Amino acid sequence: xxxxxxxLRRELGCYFLSLTGYVIIAGALILLGxxxxxMLLAYNGDTIDVPLTELFYGTMFFWLIVLVATPVITMRLxxxxxxxxxxxxxxxxxxGDGQVVLAKFTAAFLxxxxxxxxxxxxxxxxxxxxxxxxxFDRWPVISTYIGILxxxxxxxxxxxxxxxxxxxxxxxAMTSFAMGVSLFLLSFxxxxxxxxxxxxxxxxxxxxxxxxxxxxxxxxxxxxxxxxYLTLTGICLFxxxxxxxxxxxx
Amino acid sequence: MTDSAEARPMIEVENLTKLYGRRAAVxxxxxxxxxGEIVGLLGPNGAGKTTIMRILACFMPATSGVARVxxxxxxxxxxQVRRRIGYMPENNPLYHDMRVxxxxxxxxxxxxxxxxxxxxRVDEVTERCGxxxxxxxxxxxxxxxxxxxxxxxxxxxxQPQLIILDEPTIGLDPHQIRAVRQLIxxxxxxxxxxxxxxILPEVEMxxxxxxxxxxGRVLAADSTQNLQQRLSGASQVxxxxxxxxxxxxxxxxxxxxxxxxxxxxxxxxYCRCTIVPRxxxxxxxxxxxxxxxxxxxxxxxxxxxxxxxxxxxxxxxxDRDEEES
Numbered sequence: 001x002x003x004x005x006x007x008l009r010r011e012l013g014c015y016f017l018s019l020t021g022y023v024i025i026a027g028a029l030i031l032l033g034x035x036x037x038x039m040l041l042a043y044n045g046d047t048i049d050v051p052l053t054e055l056f057y058g059t060m061f062f063w064l065i066v067l068v069a070t071p072v073i074t075m076r077l078x079x080x081x082x083x084x085x086x087x088x089x090x091x092x093x094x095x096g097d098g099q100v101v102l103a104k105f106t107a108a109f110l111x112x113x114x115x116x117x118x119x120x121x122x123x124x125x126x127x128x129x130x131x132x133x134x135x136f137d138r139w140p141v142i143s144t145y146i147g148i149l150x151x152x153x154x155x156x157x158x159x160x161x162x163x164x165x166x167x168x169x170x171x172x173a174m175t176s177f178a179m180g181v182s183l184f185l186l187s188f189x190x191x192x193x194x195x196x197x198x199x200x201x202x203x204x205x206x207x208x209x210x211x212x213x214x215x216x217x218x219x220x221x222x223x224x225x226x227x228x229y230l231t232l233t234g235i236c237l238f239x240x241x242x243x244x245x246x247x248x249x250x
Numbered sequence: 251m252t253d254s255a256e257a258r259p260m261i262e263v264e265n266l267t268k269l270y271g272r273r274a275a276v277x278x279x280x281x282x283x284x285x286g287e288i289v290g291l292l293g294p295n296g297a298g299k300t301t302i303m304r305i306l307a308c309f310m311p312a313t314s315g316v317a318r319v320x321x322x323x324x325x326x327x328x329x330q331v332r333r334r335i336g337y338m339p340e341n342n343p344l345y346h347d348m349r350v351x352x353x354x355x356x357x358x359x360x361x362x363x364x365x366x367x368x369x370x371r372v373d374e375v376t377e378r379c380g381x382x383x384x385x386x387x388x389x390x391x392x393x394x395x396x397x398x399x400x401x402x403x404x405x406x407x408x409q410p411q412l413i414i415l416d417e418p419t420i421g422l423d424p425h426q427i428r429a430v431r432q433l434i435x436x437x438x439x440x441x442x443x444x445x446x447x448x449i450l451p452e453v454e455m456x457x458x459x460x461x462x463x464x465x466g467r468v469l470a471a472d473s474t475q476n477l478q479q480r481l482s483g484a485s486q487v488x489x490x491x492x493x494x495x496x497x498x499x500x501x502x503x504x505x506x507x508x509x510x511x512x513x514x515x516x517x518x519x520y521c522r523c524t525i526v527p528r529x530x531x532x533x534x535x536x537x538x539x540x541x542x543x544x545x546x547x548x549x550x551x552x553x554x555x556x557x558x559x560x561x562x563x564x565x566x567x568x569d570r571d572e573e574e575s
Contacts, residue, residue, distance in 0.1 A: 006359045010345075018347050085343030089404070092307040092339075093360045094332040247310050 004099045011077075011107030020076075021111065028069050028115045035061030036122045043126070050218075051140035052123050057217040062148075065115075066155055067180050073112055074159025075173035077104045078244070082167035091247075101241045105160050112152045116145070140219035147216030150229035151209065155180050157236035164243040184209065258320075260285045260412050260442040261306065266315035268301050268466075275301040276312070277466040283459075285411075288438040290453035291446040293463035299446035300340055302463075303416050306444070307337040320411055333362060336405030336441075340416040342398055346390030350381055350400055353389060354407055361408040368407075375403040379433065395426035402433060406441065413437060415445040419452055431456055486554055487525045487533045492547040495521060501540055507531055520549060 015021035038059040039052075056062065081087040090100065123141055155176075162176035163169075190208035193201045205211060212225040261283040268276040276298040283289045291299045305312050306319060308328040317324045319331045345353055351372060358368035376385050379399040384392060389400060398418065405413050418434065419427045434456050437443060447453050453460055454474055461471040470477060491498065495513060498521055502511040509528040513521050527533045534551055541548045 002362075003360060006356065010356055014347065084346075085339060085341055086345055087343075088304070088309055088339045089337070089343055089357075092309050092332060092335070092337045093357065094329050094362060095360060096329075 003095045004103050007095065007100060007103035008106055011104055012110060014076075015073075015107065015111045024069060024072055024111075025115050027072075028065050029118060031061050031065045031068075032118055032122065035059040035065075036126075039126065051137060052126055053140045053144040053217040053219075054214075056119070056123065057144070057213060062213070063184065066148075066151060067177065067184060069115060070112065070152070070155035070159050070180060071162070071173040071176040073115075074108050074156055074163050074176060075169045076163070077108060077160055078164040078240075079166055079169045079172040083169070097244045098241055101160065101164075101237060101244055105156060105237060105240075108156045108159065109153055112156055113149065116148050116152075119148075120145075137219075140217065143216050143219045143221050146221055147213050147225075150226060151213065153233045154183075154229050154236070157233040157240070158183075161236050161240045161243065164240045187211075258285055259283065259318075260287070260320055261444060262316070262318040262321075263302070263306075264316045266302065266305065266317055267313050268298075268305065268310075269313045274466050276305075278315070279463070279466070279468050281461050281468060281471050283442060283444055285442055286438075287459060288434070288443045288445070288457050289459045289461065290457035291444065291461050291463060292448065292450070292453050293446075294448055296465075297463040298466040299463060300416055301466075303337070303414050303444070303446060304339075307335055307339075307414055308332050333408070334411045336408065336410035336413045338401045338405045338413075338415045338418060341420070342401035344389050344397060344400055344404075347388065349386055349388055350392070351376065351385045353400065354403055357404045358407045363408055371407050371409070375407050378406075378436075379403040380429075395422055395429065398422060398426065398430055399433070402430070402437075406437065410441070412442045412444065415443065417447060418445055419447070419449065427452070487523075487527070487537060488550065488552045488554055489523045489525065489537050489548065490516070490520045490550040491523060491537075491541055492518075492520050492549070493541075493544065497544070498523070501544075505536070505540075507533065507536065 015024075035056055038061070039056050042055055042058070078087070081090060091097070120141060158179050159172075159176040162179065163172040165175065166172050187208040187210045189204040190211065193204045206224070206228070212222075212228070215222050215225065259282040261281075263282070264280050266276055266279045267274060279298070279302065291302065293299055304310050305317055306324060308324050308331055311325045320334055322331050322334075324331050348356065354372045354375065355368050358371055359365070363371060376382055379402055381396065381399055381403060384396055389397060392400070402415070402418070405415065415434070419430050422430060431452065434443060434445065438456070445453075445456070457474060459471070459473050460477055462469045462477075495515055498513055502508055502513070502523070502525065507528050508525055510526040512524040516522050525533055525537070532553060534553060537551060538548070
């Protein structure tokens with residue numbers, strides 16, 4: 001635990017004391033801003049009967065941010081340490097492999113959450129100017145953040161795995177982007193097979209991230225979705241740990 | 251200095267083998283390092299020095315064989331061993347985005363020191379490694395010499411019993427090499443040090459004992475002085491004498507103590523003589539007497555000791571295997 005916190009502090013410092021962290025946040029903010037603008041246009045003065053979060057999700061900028069930002073956030077985690085050789089100094093200090101993996105994951109995850117904070121203020125702003133007098137409904141916002149958190153944890157874990165596999169940051173980013181996009185595209189299966197009944201259709205529906213996120217933005221928190229993301233995150237982190245330990249049996 | 255068997259061994263390496271695929275990077279290596287010794291691993295590039303050090307530093311396990319640091323197995327009790335070792339890898343990797351003090355504190359805390367302890371120790375090693383004036387600079391902006399000192403400071407911040415340095419002076423200029431060498435010698439007073447190098451004068455100057463490696467095998471392991479004597483054979487005398495060639499030739503032939511001689515005339519009537527004695531004798535007085543009795547003139551008389559460099563070249567040259575077989 002002691003070492004985990006020290007490593008976490010160092011990893012967070014990496015994001016917030018260097019320019020890279022702010023560049024990533026700025027990039028995400030541009031996309032978020034575009035989504036915000038599109039959301040306002042969708043409003044167009046009409047009264048709409050859906051939560052603001054669903055309206056934002058409808059712009060698809062959500063997926064763009066998740067798919068592009070997570071590989072950029074995670075690419076340096078292990079790849080850079082391997083490329084510069086600091087991996088050797090790190091692993092010859094009295095730290096456990098698990099502590100290193102968890103600290104790196106947590107740091108990237110916390111950074112990812114910070115990156116999403118401006119969304120809350122965007123929603124608050126829109127609400128303030130459009131629905132005058134109405135109470136701000138915070139539950140869809142909270143459930144949306146739960147969705148962002150869960151999908152983020154999976155994508156960050158995928159990024160960790162990709163970064164642990166190589167010593168080149170570019171390759172790490174490309175690998176995790178490819179894996180992330182594949183997972184994203186799998187969600188489209190639901191549209192083709194989802195109408196039919198049977199096992200394949202069930203699997204397609206269960207793994208469709210669109211369905212999950214649509215529930216979350218409407219304010220529905222389904223435990224099946226939570227289990228889905230936590231399991232996959234766990235598997236990815238376990239694989240990352242095995243890759244990091246892999247130097248021991250090579 | 252050489253009685254490492256009597257002192258408690260700090261490092262015990264027995265029949266250590268490391269295979270990368272089918273290629274053996276380290277093959278059946280056995281050596282010990284006693285407490286308080288400074289020992290050099292010497293060998294050309296690819297001899298297996300870094301592999302041995304990585305195994306000892308618990309970065310990767312050996313394929314077979316045993317390695318122990320102060321009696322603890324490096325693979326089974328890796329955590330304990332890592333607390334006792336200060337390791338500086340080859341090329342001294344550092345986090346270039348951190349400040350010197352911040353980095354050393356991070357490393358000290360990671361190695362299990364409390365906040366108070368780490369503060370005190372960081373102050374101490376900063377002072378000791380001459381980093382005081384750059385302690386608030388970003389590591390990336392430092393010169394290579396300073397970075398090397400940061401690496402050394404990191405290696406000894408938790409007061410390890412054993413310090414392992416992989417090529418500590420590589421890529422430094424002569425002044426920096428001298429400074430680092432001085433630092434190593436000072437550290438050797440209260441730490442056991444294992445360092446690797448392919449630069450011989452360095453090992454000759456800093457180490458009490460040398461383990462010569464070639465193609466993953468130990469070729470020789472002995473004290474620096476013994477190695478010079480054992481492998482270089484008899485020392486030879488160089489002399490430049492102004493004398494007639496034939497007379498000189500005759501005199502050398504008569505002398506029973508001379509095993510081999512070579513005379514080559516040079517400019518201005520001097521002859522350059524290389525004389526190898528039959529036994530381990532010092533021939534210089536005899537040569538001087540010879541010159542005096544004949545009334546010749548002498549302008550150089552030197553006993554040339556083989557440096558470790560000669561030893562090294564001799565034991566690691568490629569045709570050695572054919573010679574032996």
